[in-house]
Amino acid sequence: DGYRNTNQVSDDYRYQDGNYDAPNDGYYRGGDDPAQEEDAQSDVTEGHDEDDEVYEGEYQGIPHPDDIKEKQKKRAPAADDEYRDRADLMAERMEDEEQLAHQYENIIEECGHGRFQWTLFFVLGLALMADGVEVFVVGFVLPSAEKDMCLSSSNKGMLGLIVYLGMMVGAVLLGGLADKLGRKQCLIISLAINAAFAFLSSFVQGYGFFLFCRLISGLGIGGTLPIVFAYFSEFLSREKRGEHLSWLCMFWMIGGIYASAMAWSIIPHYGWGFSMGTKYHFHSWRVFVLVCALPCIASLVALKFMPESPRFLLEIGKHDEAWMILKQVHDTNMRAKGEPERVFTVSYIKTPKQVDEFIEIQSSTGTWYQRWLVRITTTLKQVWDNVLYCLTAQYRMNTLMLAVVWFTMALSYYGLIVWFPDMIRYLQDEAYESRVKIFDEEEVSHFTFNFTLENQIHRNGEYRNDKFIGMKFKEVRFEDSLFEDCYFEDVRSSETFFENCTIISTVFYNTDLYEHKFINCRLINSTFMKEKEGCHIDFEEDNDFLIYLVSFLGSLSVLPGNIISALLMDKIGRIKMIGGSMLISAVCCFFLFFGNSESAMIGWQCLFCGASIAAWNALDVITVELYPTDKRATAFGILNGLCKFGAILGNSIFSSFVGITKVVPILLASSALVGGGLLALRLPETREQVLM
Numbered sequence: 277d278g279y280r281n282t283n284q285v286s287d288d289y290r291y292q293d294g295n296y297d298a299p300n301d302g303y304y305r306g307g308d309d310p311a312q313e314e315d316a317q318s319d320v321t322e323g324h325d326e327d328d329e330v331y332e333g334e335y336q337g338i339p340h341p342d343d344i345k346e347k348q349k350k351r352a353p354a355a356d357d358e359y360r361d362r363a364d365l366m367a368e369r370m371e372d373e374e375q376l377a378h379q380y381e382n383i384i385e386e387c388g389h390g391r392f393q394w395t396l397f398f399v400l401g402l403a404l405m406a407d408g409v410e411v412f413v414v415g416f417v418l419p420s421a422e423k424d425m426c427l428s429s430s431n432k433g434m435l436g437l438i439v440y441l442g443m444m445v446g447a448v449l450l451g452g453l454a455d456k457l458g459r460k461q462c463l464i465i466s467l468a469i470n471a472a473f474a475f476l477s478s479f480v481q482g483y484g485f486f487l488f489c490r491l492i493s494g495l496g497i498g499g500t501l502p503i504v505f506a507y508f509s510e511f512l513s514r515e516k517r518g519e520h521l522s523w524l525c526m527f528w529m530i531g532g533i534y535a536s537a538m539a540w541s542i543i544p545h546y547g548w549g550f551s552m553g554t555k556y557h558f559h560s561w562r563v564f565v566l567v568c569a570l571p572c573i574a575s576l577v578a579l580k581f582m583p584e585s586p587r588f589l590l591e592i593g594k595h596d597e598a599w600m601i602l603k604q605v606h607d608t609n610m611r612a613k614g615e616p617e618r619v620f621t622v623s624y625i626k627t628p629k630q631v632d633e634f635i636e637i638q639s640s641t642g643t644w645y646q647r648w649l650v651r652i653t654t655t656l657k658q659v660w661d662n663v664l665y666c667l668t669a670q671y672r673m674n675t676l677m678l679a680v681v682w683f684t685m686a687l688s689y690y691g692l693i694v695w696f697p698d699m700i701r702y703l704q705d706e707a708y709e710s711r712v713k714i715f716d717e718e719e720v721s722h723f724t725f726n727f728t729l730e731n732q733i734h735r736n737g738e739y740r741n742d743k744f745i746g747m748k749f750k751e752v753r754f755e756d757s758l759f760e761d762c763y764f765e766d767v768r769s770s771e772t773f774f775e776n777c778t779i780i781s782t783v784f785y786n787t788d789l790y791e792h793k794f795i796n797c798r799l800i801n802s803t804f805m806k807e808k809e810g811c812h813i814d815f816e817e818d819n820d821f822l823i824y825l826v827s828f829l830g831s832l833s834v835l836p837g838n839i840i841s842a843l844l845m846d847k848i849g850r851i852k853m854i855g856g857s858m859l860i861s862a863v864c865c866f867f868l869f870f871g872n873s874e875s876a877m878i879g880w881q882c883l884f885c886g887a888s889i890a891a892w893n894a895l896d897v898i899t900v901e902l903y904p905t906d907k908r909a910t911a912f913g914i915l916n917g918l919c920k921f922g923a924i925l926g927n928s929i930f931s932s933f934v935g936i937t938k939v940v941p942i943l944l945a946s947s948a949l950v951g952g953g954l955l956a957l958r959l960p961e962t963r964e965q966v967l968m
Contacts, residue, residue, distance in 0.1 A: 374968070375626045376590060376625070376626045376627070376628060377966045377967060378966060380587060380590070380625070380966075381513065381514060381966040381967070383602055383625065386606065386620070387602060387605045387606040387609060388606070388610070388613070389513065389516050389609070390608070390610075390612045390613060391608050391609055391611075392604075392609055393511055393512065393520070393605075395582075396507075396508060397508070397520070397523070397524060398578075399575060399579055399582055400504045400507060400524065401524060401527035401530075402527070402571050402572075402575035403463065403467060403504050403571075403572070404504050404524060404525070404527040404531070405527040405534065405575075406467065406500065406531065406569075406572035407500050407501055408528040408530070408531020408535070408831075409531040409534060409535045409568045410443070410470070410474075410493070410494060411439070411531075412531075412535035412536065412539075412827060413439075413474075413535060413565060413568050414435055414438075414490065415436065415697070416536075416539040416543065416561075416564065416824070416827070417539075417561045417564060418435060418436060419823075420559065420561035434487065435486075435487060435490070436694075436927065437924050437927060437928070438487055438490055438491045438494065439490055439491070439494040440494065440690075440920045440924045440927070441494065442490070442491040442493065442494025442495040442497075442498060443494045443495070443497060443498030443917075444498065444920035444921055444924070445498065445917070446466065446495035446496060446497065447498040447499060447501065447912075447913045447914075447916040447917040447919075447920060448663075448913045448914055448917040449659075449913070450462050450465065450466050450496075450498065450499025450502070450503065450913065451502035451503065451909045451910055451912055451913020451914070452659035452662055452663065452909070452910045452913055453499075453659060454499070454502065454506065454507075454909035455588075455662055455906055455909045455910045456655055456658050456659060458588055458589075459507035459510075459584065459588055459909070460579065460583070460585070462499060462909075463500065463503045463504065463507065464579055464580075466496050466497065466499035466503065468496070469495065469496025470493050470494075470569075470572050471496075471569050471576060472496075473489045473490075473492040473493040473496065474489075474493045476489050477489035477493060477565060478562040478563075478565040478566045479562070498916075498917075499913070501916050502909045502912035502916050504524070505521060505524070505896050505899075505900050505912060506585075506900060506908045506909040506912060507585055508520075508521065508524060509521060509900045509901075509908075509967065510585045510586070510587035510588065510967065514964070514967075515846065517900075517901070517967075518845035519842050519843070519845055519846055520842075521845075521893070521896060521897045521900065522838065522841050522842035522845050522897065523838075523842050525838060525889075525892065525893045525896060526835075529831055529832075529834045529835060531571065532827065532830070532831030533828060533831045534568075534571065535568060536824050536825075536827040536831060537828065538564055539564055539827075540824040540828065542563055542564040543561050543564050543824075544560070583604065584597070584601065586599075586601040586602050586605075587967070589601070590626075590628075591906050595624075598625060602620070602622065603620045603622075606618075659910065662906070662910040663914060665907055665910075666907060666911045666914060671902075671903065671907075674902050674959065674960065675914075675915075677955055677956075677958060678898075678902070678959065679914075679915060680951075680952060681854065681858075681952045682895060682918055682919045682922070683918050683919065683921070684922070684948040685858065685888070685895065685922075685952055686918075686919040686921075686922030686923050686926065687922040687923075687926045687944075687945075687948050688861070688865070688944070688946075688948045689888055689892075689926070690922065690926040690927060691926025691929060691941065691944070692881075692884060692926075692930065692941070692945055693830070693885075694926070694927045694930055695930040695931065695933075695941055696826065696830070696881040697823050697826055697827070698930075698931055699938075700823070700874050701823065702934050702935050703873065703874050703877070708731060708751070709731075711731060712731050712732065712733060712751075713731065713732045713733070714732070714735065715732065715734045715735070715737065716735050716736060716737075717737065718734065718737045719737065719739075720737070720738070720742055721738075721739070721742065723742050723743075724742070725742065725743065725744045725745070725747050726745050726746055726747055727747060728748040728749075729748070729750070730749075730751060730752070731750070732752050732753075733752075733755065734753070734754045734755065735755045735756060735757070736756050736757065737758070738758045738760075739759050739760070739762055740758075740761060740762075741760075741762070742759075742763075743762070743763045743765075744764045744765070745763075745764075745765045745766060745767075746766045746767075747766075747767055747768075748767070748768050748770075749767065749768070749772035750769070750771065751772070752769070752772045753772070753773050753775060754773075755775045755777075756775070756776045756777065757774075757777045758777070758780075759777065759779045759780070759782050760780045760781060760782070761781050761782065762779075762782045762783075763782070764783065764784045764785065764787050766785075766786050766787070767784075767786075767787040767788070767789060768808070769787075769788055772789075772793060773793050773794075773795055774789075774797050775796060776795070776796050776797065777794070777798075778797070778798045778800070779797060779799050779800065780800045780801060781800070781801045781802065782802045782803075783802070783805065784805065784807075785806060786805070786806045786807070787808060788807065825878075826878055826881065829878060829882055830882060830885050831885075832882075833881075833882035833883070834886055835886075837885075837886045837888075837889035837890050838893065840890065841857075841890035842893070845893065845894065845897060849961050850894045850897055850898040850901075850959075850963060851898070851957055851960075852957075853890055853891070853894035854890075854894045854895060854956040854959075855954070857887060857888060857889075857890035857894070857953075858888070858891045858949045858950070858952055858953030858956065859950065859953045860887045861884055861887045861891065861949050862947075862950045862953065864880065864883050864887050865884065865945045865946035865949065867880055867883075868938065868942050869938065888949075891953075897962075898959065899911065900912065900967075901962035902960070903968075904968040905967065905968065929944070
C-alpha cells in the first residue's frame, strides 16, 4: 500500500510557475534528490531506445492499441453526427434557425432602412416590371403576328398560352434553385434567359421557332417573381416588410403601363421596320418586342452591383460573407443619414447546423461531365426534397390553403383580363357588322376599281370586263355573282370571300386571293399568276387602338389599390386584406351583367382590377412570411406555378364563351373569388412574426 504506480505519481505533481510541487500526503517520494532518481532511471533504460522498439504484432499486420485509440478519438465527433438520428439533427437545426431569426431581425433593425434598401427596391422593381411586360407582350403582338406568320386559330391560341406554360415551369424550377444556389445568382440566370430569348424572338421568321423562343423567354421570367420577393424581404425588418413589399408590387403595374404605351406608339407604324428580299420581314411589332426586353436588360446590369442575400448566406453557413454584407448595408444607410461615425456592433451571428452537405467529386475523380452530372442531380434532388418539405405536417395545411387561394385568384383574374378585351372586340364586331352595306343584282362593266372596298356584301352581281388594280378588299363577300373577262392585279384582301360564284376567263396577277377564299365557286378558263407570298396587312387600319387603351387603363386602375394596400398592409393585416379584396372583387363581377357597351366594359374592368390588386399584394407578402428561408423561394415558386396553371385554364375557359353567353364567365369568376376569399380568412396572420 505504500507504493503507488508511476502514472499516479506523475498525476500528483502540478506544474506551477515553472516549478513542480509535490503533494503533502505523508507518502514517501523516494528522496528529495532528483539527480539520484534520474540515475536510477538511466540505469534501467540503458541500451533501450523507445523509438526503435518494435511492437510484436506489427509483423502480423495488427495495429498497435495506441494507434487504434488515437484514430477513435479523431473519429469520435464525426461518428457522433453520422450515427445520430436525423430527427435530432433537424431539431437542433430548427433551434438554431429560431435563434438566428430573432438575432437577424435585431441586426436588420440596427442596419436601418435607407439608401441600400431603396437602391435594391428599384433594381428588383425593374425585374418585376419585366415580368409584367411579358404577360402583355403576346396579347399585343398577336393581331399583327397572326397576319405576318399566317397563323391559324389553333396556332394563335397556342401562342397566347405558351408564355404562361413557360412561366409555370420557370417559377417552380428557378424558385427551387434559388434556395440552393442563392437569390442573386438565380435571378441573374432568370433575367439572362428572358432577355436572350426575347431578343432572339424578335428576329426569327418561322412560327415554330418564334413559339420556342417565347416559351423559353417565359421560363426565364417565371423565376423572377418568387426570387424577387424572397430576396427583397430578407433585407427588410418586420415593421417595414408588408408596406415595402406592397410598394414593390407597383412595378408589375408599371410594366403593364409600359407595354401598353409602347404597343400604342410602335405597333401601328408599319414603316418602322425593314425587309430583306421577299423572305425576311422585320415589321413594327418586332420592334415592340425588342423594346419590351429593355427593363429586363436594365435590371440584369444593375443586379451585378448588388450583394447576395445575407440571410441566405447564413443559412448555408457562410458567416463571414453575410457579416460583410450586413456591415455594407449598415454603413451605406448610416452615411446616407449623415451618421458615418456609427459603428456596426455585431461581431458574431448564429449559423444553423448544416445537415445536408453538397456532394462534390474531386477533380482527380471521373470526367468533367460526370462531375457536372453529379452536381446537377444532387441539386435537383435537394430542390425536390424542398418541394416535398412544403407538404410535410408542419406546412401541409398552410400550403394547401394557399394553393387554393392562389389558384382561384388566378383563374378569375387572368380569365377576366382576357375576357374583357375579347368582349370589347366582340361588341366592336357587332357594331361593325350592323353597318354593313349590301348590294343586290348590280351590273358593272368596263370599270376600273382602284380604291378600297370595305364591309360590303355583293349578291347576284355581274361584273364584265372590269379591272381591279392596286386595291384592297376588307370584310367583303361576293355571293352568287358572275365575273367574266375581269383582271385582278396587286390586290390585297382581309376577311374577303367569294361564295357560289362563277368566274370565267379571268386573270389574277400578284394577289393574295388564294384558293381557300373561293368557296363552292366555278372557275372556268381562269388563271392565277405570281400569287403574293406571306400574309399582308395594312397595320394602320387593322390594329385597334382601343385594345391598347383598354390594357393601359386596366393597368393604371390598380394604382389606387396599390397605394391603399401598401398603407394598410401592416395595420389591418394580410388575412383581412386578402379576404376583403377577393370578396369586393366578386361583387364587382356581378355588375358585369350590365356591361352592354364598350365604355361600360372598360369601366367595370378598371373597377375589378383596382379591387383585386390588394389581394395579390397580400398574397405575395404572406407567402414570403409563412415559410423558412431555405424553403421560401421554393414554396413561392410552387404556388406561383399553380397560379400560372390557373391562368392557362382561365384564358381557355373564359375565351370560349365570348359571343355565346356572359353568365358562365361571370358566375365562375365570382364563385371562385368568394370561395378563395373565405378560405383565406383561415390562414394564420404573419404581420407580427419574424422571418424564419
